[in-house]
Amino acid sequence: MTTTGRLLVSVADGHTADDVARACAAAGLAVEKVLSGIGVVVGTCADPEALRGVTGVAAVEPDREVRLDRDA
Amino acid sequence: MTDPRATVPGRVGGTLTGRYLLVLSDDLTGDDDAARSAVAEITGLAEVTSSRDAGPGVRPTLFARLGVAVAELAPERLRAVRDDRRFVAVEPERVLRALGTSPGGLSADYLRGFADAAGVLAEKAAGAAAADTPAPAQFADDDRTTWGLKATGADAAAETGAGITVAVLDTGLDLTHPDFGGREIESRSFVDGQEVQDVQGHGTHCIGTSCGPSAPGSGRRYGIAHEARIMVGKVLGDDGSGTDAGILEGIEWAIAGGAHVVSMSLGADLNEVSAAYENAGRRALDAGTLIVAAAGNNAQRSAGDVGFVGVPANSPSIMAVAAVDAALAIADFSAASSAVEGGQVDIAGPGVDVYSSWPMPQRTNTISGTSMATPHVSGIAALWSQRTGARGRDLWTRLTQSAQRLTLPSGDVGAGLVRAPGR
Numbered sequence: 001m002t003t004t005g006r007l008l009v010s011v012a013d014g015h016t017a018d019d020v021a022r023a024c025a026a027a028g029l030a031v032e033k034v035l036s037g038i039g040v041v042v043g044t045c046a047d048p049e050a051l052r053g054v055t056g057v058a059a060v061e062p063d064r065e066v067r068l069d070r071d072a
Numbered sequence: 073m074t075d076p077r078a079t080v081p082g083r084v085g086g087t088l089t090g091r092y093l094l095v096l097s098d099d100l101t102g103d104d105d106a107a108r109s110a111v112a113e114i115t116g117l118a119e120v121t122s123s124r125d126a127g128p129g130v131r132p133t134l135f136a137r138l139g140v141a142v143a144e145l146a147p148e149r150l151r152a153v154r155d156d157r158r159f160v161a162v163e164p165e166r167v168l169r170a171l172g173t174s175p176g177g178l179s180a181d182y183l184r185g186f187a188d189a190a191g192v193l194a195e196k197a198a199g200a201a202a203a204d205t206p207a208p209a210q211f212a213d214d215d216r217t218t219w220g221l222k223a224t225g226a227d228a229a230a231e232t233g234a235g236i237t238v239a240v241l242d243t244g245l246d247l248t249h250p251d252f253g254g255r256e257i258e259s260r261s262f263v264d265g266q267e268v269q270d271v272q273g274h275g276t277h278c279i280g281t282s283c284g285p286s287a288p289g290s291g292r293r294y295g296i297a298h299e300a301r302i303m304v305g306k307v308l309g310d311d312g313s314g315t316d317a318g319i320l321e322g323i324e325w326a327i328a329g330g331a332h333v334v335s336m337s338l339g340a341d342l343n344e345v346s347a348a349y350e351n352a353g354r355r356a357l358d359a360g361t362l363i364v365a366a367a368g369n370n371a372q373r374s375a376g377d378v379g380f381v382g383v384p385a386n387s388p389s390i391m392a393v394a395a396v397d398a399a400l401a402i403a404d405f406s407a408a409s410s411a412v413e414g415g416q417v418d419i420a421g422p423g424v425d426v427y428s429s430w431p432m433p434q435r436t437n438t439i440s441g442t443s444m445a446t447p448h449v450s451g452i453a454a455l456w457s458q459r460t461g462a463r464g465r466d467l468w469t470r471l472t473q474s475a476q477r478l479t480l481p482s483g484d485v486g487a488g489l490v491r492a493p494g495r
Contacts, residue, residue, distance in 0.1 A: 033321060038356070063315050066340045
């Protein structure tokens with residue numbers, strides 16, 4: 001599965017995406033987008049493991065390539 | 073007063089008690105006082121006991137929370153109830169029996185013998201059916217409509233999708249296509265350096281099914297929610313690929329833009345749940361937005377591989393759509409439920425040989441995939457949303473409740489074939 005090098009940081013319940021984005025930035029995430037409506041922060045980080053312990057982070061995943069689902 | 077346990081024989085469907093069930097309108101349901109006075113007025117009863125006030129041993133007349141009252145009714149009052157708009161229906165109360173007992177006094181031995189005989193006959197019938205392969209198609213395109221619209225009842229629905237917004241996140245739309253002239257469309261590209269204009273064709277095809285016209289310029293009808301407002305989010309590039317980040321941004325845009333339904337005919341063959349998509353799906357439902365996504369085409373059933381529902385359709389909060397063919401058999405490519413939490417197929421739609429819009433000058437095309445089944449579900453979701461006002465989780469329930477059960481494993485088709493509201 002092809003990845004883009006970006007990370008998807010999922011925001012835990014009870015936390016705002018803005019707060020989590022700020023905390024992740026302090027932990028080394030170069031924030032590209034804060035998607036407040038769906039609780040996801042997009043960015044890049046040299047050390048993804050450093051984000052997992054940040055308050056309000058529910059999950060850290062690689063941003064992957066997705067394809068249309070037509071029958072080939 | 074008549075003994076309420078006394079029964080009179082019914083002509084159809086068992087025995088009647090002689091009393092009537094009055095079904096209250098939505099306005100009265102839940103309003104104890106209003107319901108009580110309406111029931112007292114129409115029945116002539118001096119006292120109406122609500123289930124809320126009934127003590128031990130007292131039989132209530134009114135079940136306001138259920139929206140039902142039970143009362144004796146003189147024949148001359150029956151007509152008055154039927155004409156009273158505060159009551160949706162009036163029907164005779166029946167005597168019901170527990171289903172575990174032998175109906176009509178048939179012995180357990182007799183029933184066992186009957187079951188054995190029925191089993192033998194069923195096996196013979198199954199053998200005969202297997203010899204009849206291939207199974208005859210139950211539906212086919214004709215001059216007026218596609219097989220998919222007929223199979224789902226979408227061609228006969230009174231609803232149009234008016235007042236409902238459907239967002240389709242895909243390869244964009246051919247904005248010059250005559251199918252969408254005069255329609256209310258909002259669009260945005262989430263693919264760097266590319267316009268919304270669909271070059272690939274896939275997005276135009278999906279939007280044609282979900283929101284295309286009731287009467288295209290030429291040929292048969294394939295569009296379902298033909299008066300819905302359309303949000304076109306280009307999240308897949310002209311080569312048909314995109315990234316999670318772009319798709320998630322598209323979902324956020326659709327929710328913020330007031331989409332009631334988000335249609336995603338895309339996926340990755342990844343057999344684990346993505347926390348990001350699940351966050352998105354859950355928050356979408358909280359906001360009254362239902363996301364439907366293609367289960368995936370990674371099966372090859374003819375070779376014994378049933379595949380698995382991929383990302384993002386395998387998120388618990390995103391509805392996964394399988395594909396059936398015109399004989400209502402599972403499509404060879406249609407992915408089956410997986411073991412991950414949320415990895416089940418939720419519903420099925422027409423997804424084989426689907427005719428719909430295609431970028432000009434070709435105008436139309438016939439293609440297959442769970443991608444093609446998904447916009448059937450999103451378009452029909454818009455019809456249900458218009459009919460009932462249901463949003464988010466309620467809309468999900470509507471779709472699965474109304475789905476036509478199929479004689480296929482639920483692991484393949486979930487609740488069955490999506491079904492439009494009837495007239």
